[in-house]
Amino acid sequence: MNKVTIQSPATVANLVCGFDILGMALDQPYDIMEVRKLDKPGVIITSLDGFPLPADPAKNTAGAPLIEMLAELDQPIGFEVIINKQIKPGSGIGSSAASAAGAVVAANHLLGNPFSKEDMVRFALFGEKVASGVKHADNIAPCIYGGITLIRSIFPLDIVSIPAPRLYVTVVHPQIEVRTSDARQILRKQVLLKDAIRQWGNIAGLVAGFVKNDYDLIGRSLEDVIIEPVRSMLIPGFDEVKAKCKEAGALGGGISGSGPSIFMLSKDLATAQQVETTMKAIYTRIGLDHHTYVTTINQQGVKIIEHAIL
Template sequence: MNSIRVFAPATVANVACGFDIFGFAVANPGDQITLTTREEPGVSITDIFGDEGRLPREAERNTAGIAIQTYLQHIGRTDVGIDVVLHKQMPLGSGLGSSAASAVAGVYAINELLGRPLPTVKLLPFAMEGERLACGSAHADNVAPSLLGGFVVIRSYNPLDVIRIETPASLFCTLVHPDIEVNTKDARFILKNEVSLKNTIIQMGNVAGLIAGLMTPDYDLISRSLVDVIIEPVRAILIPEFHEVKQAALDNGALGCSLSGSGPSMFALSRDIQTAERIGQAMQQAFLSVGITSDAYVSDINKQGPKVLESSVLS
């Protein structure tokens, strides 16, 4: 019997101006998955912890399960039998890439368990199938950074073209998750189908500026570029006290602050961990002023991505 336990990190998608094309991984929170081989072929989800019974146990309806299934079909190993135990360690509908982390953990674990027949980057399409199942769109701005680590740009979806961008060593992320839920499908539904030329030009400038700021590095440029004039104004209405929480982050030294993915979580970037921790406290207090409790996480940019926590693989 072979088994493996893998951690895959939460992610911040969009990163203000980069809707569906930017994302980066954080150190925590994240999901864990344990895979164990068995004689009977097929993928079976034997247990899920931390989901309050909300996630489907059928492999073909679960983001981790479908990612593993499509991977095994691709490499021609449908003879393999796998039992799956998933440990959800972040809230559902949080804007932290919860479904992506499960899919990434699953496909990374099965690839490791079978001796790495594919390089890590080639696992991305299978993780994206988990996202398609979760929200109806196989977008990569969560799964790509969770799988590859670091800050990722999705230049194109057809063909898929993903670029990993180096980030400054002293760049820290504060994530605050208020105790409310935003459904990703609903958050996409309210978006406008058309964007003005004026806002498109502003957004393109901020996208280019953010990449240049990260690569230089130029923290002032990063700060000026963390502005979203297209998506944030629409989705902010879904988050109570959004503008007050954002202002609290900026007043306490944040380079910028916006929604993490479709929300309700919010992220802020800063230049040192002390500032990042102070920002988290200020953001939490702003939510608490209207009776909303929250969890805060502080980390640097996670450049590793998924990692094996434990394995028992017999040759």
């Protein structure tokens, strides 16, 4: 077997209050990637979608993790990666993580799965560093593990899978770009202790709400007093979208990753669809192009859909 095709899912990072430590995988949208094992060293990147992705593997979010993996293997092999990207770069739903995680899961499969999920996260973090200058796993971990994940620590890496009730996720992606590196630059460098205490309470409450299947607790805990007040200024219509979606029945939600996408959680499909209608109405009135998704939590993560011998 020397060729594999995978689906790599979009992800929502932070889950409002859990900056850099909480994330969840989505069933829609996802990237399609084909990875081929080569009998010579090196990494080749090909893009099929028209997005201006770097061809230099060291500067590509899929290529950089494979370079690290090959260095650890120390074998005379390489990989070719062909990317059909459906998760738009700069959308805030884990485009760079999908490329990084998809590449390492596919390569690991071709190698006979010598690396653990934690190892693959460790390699994929180099893709996030290319994208934002910082190694953060809140998109990478759910993309590889599936479901909802808590990153207790990056150094050393400590990832905890969190069970959750069945939830519907509605996402709106206003067609503007917010670069993760730029969104990090505007954050405050110091936080008031009272804000930190409130945030810690919300993170603990959200995790407890997931574990206990307590929808009311989940809704009460979807509050961010540190990051969202700053980043929301980059997203037109954010405050109105959040308020009107909660009026439509959503449990709550907020900025997906660094934005500009906004996500909302709902208990049932009918509510999630009404939330989508609300989002569309607001951005249509504003006059801003947008895409929406109504989906659920992806429990598997990166999925192998085809493998073959060339």
